[in-house]
Amino acid sequence: MKILYSQIKEKLHVAKEKVIEEKNKDREDLPAIPPEVYVKTVQKQSKTKPKYNKEIIKTIDHELKTAQIIPRHHNTKEKIHLSNIRRPKKFSESVINAWDDTLDRSEVLTKKFGLNITREDLLTLRESNWLNDKIINFYMELIDQRSRQNHKLPTTFSFNTFLYVSLKAGGYSRVKNYTRKTDLFEKDIIFIPIFKAAHWRLITIYIKLQKIEYLDSLGNDGTDILEDIKNYLTEEHNHKKGTPLDTTNWKFTQRTDIPLQQNNDDCGVFVCQYAKSLGSSEEIQIKHSQIPEVRKLMCQTPIGNRIRPRTRKRIRQTNFRDNLKTRNHLLSKIVRNLPSRFKNPSNRLGLLVHRQFLCRGVPRIRISIIWKPDRKLETN
Template identity: 45%
Template structure:
């Protein structure tokens, strides 16, 4: 009995040993398969990476070739007039003192220190500052025969046009013939946002400039209808606008904050009314704010 028991015990032990060996062999085989698969995956991944890199390189090269063939070389940014230490002193003094003090009287407008402070930091421009600046643009066109002959409406024109229609604005042009001008600037106030519309009679266009990329077809149509009504009222003949281009201009500088819309609008007008390429950007706005303070205080634009 004891002998049989020992034999069974030995047999079971040997069977267990064989099982352990077989298990080790299976584990080793699986490890080899894993290592082999890992090596294959790494090689495959490297091949894919090289293919993607080559495809990207090919695309970039093709894009550069197309750009060289189709897109003209960009013009250098306009060199802006540098503000001197003496000019900066005038600018600094404009912000110091009684906010209610009138600093400038011109164009039947009074600009107070409080008005000028809307040009400081990231403040929103008010109507007085924008209207005064539009008058500076008009004055420059009168004094510079080589510049487009320009007229500008004030900031209250567009809201009244929408409210009362062209008939509500007939008296606004008693002393001016719009159709003798090359360009008309119309500041557009949308409650919390300033934009600029430009009528250019030279190429028969009405264009809308929004530094936040918006479109305003209603504005474009309203201005076209205003021109038709104004011509009929003042000239007593229909005005053919069938060839006019109405455009929401998109390829223009965009503001990177919520407060520089008025600055962008005025700067669009200043550039366009001297037929300058629009090359400024958001980073130029602190400079333009200081420049505008100096221009308003002295009563003339720096760029003649």
């Protein structure tokens, strides 16, 4: 029986490698991953049970050693996981098409939220370019859409980039209609992207927590902007509720624990990523080295009309249908190679193989061959 099991296991491994190789043909090349990394051991302490009145402490000295990194797409475990399947080229091709400045710049590539996003707008997402107001407004609308579709997330409302400009130019009377269909004081988080002095920055209002935060990727002072937003909220509350907003217990802070940009071009990207993370109650972890890839993902976002999830989720959604085909193809291939006596569904071993495929085929395929026969099988 051990020989049979090893033969089946070997065929499984070969078949899975072939399926992964076929799926990854003509797909995107993955970035290089370092083959090793330095790790550090830590002190480990262990105790016996208290009733023995003894204590044993084991100390492991600190030392540096190398540990091999096994990339996810080269996983050696006996499974086919969706993260082993690379992203189709259509994602990168959509960016290449959007950023091709030899094509018509006025061509509308997507329409939503009353905005027409043209190639000219998407070209601002290329490196060393400032994002324009249409891209930022579109991205903020997508954050609100994500909040409406996922009730586990905080409720958000994003103003467009014209609010602060209009507020400074004409006072509250000029912007009071911006919220005629929305009650700000029922939302969890309010985002206000602001363009001032050739620089994008973000105001985040937490109504229930009674605080307003100023986020600036250059670390500039925003005291005057915080004061303007406080006055706006006071008048908005008076207009909607009939009484001025009491801001005695409110906190007005300038965030200093956020990632900062290292050039003069990425302020709009940082504003969008700040809002994206805060809108999903996540820590802001964007790094300057990630900006080129983030710009590409932001370019795909208007085309796909949704906020791109994290890489693993994106691969899972993209290749869901591919995985169904992979499961069925692999099932037929393995069962075909099994000895004839195990293909009978009444046989306990063959039945378990089928169940493992059907029950664990999505989102991953894991094959566990367990032998629990009702009666002893005689081997040849």
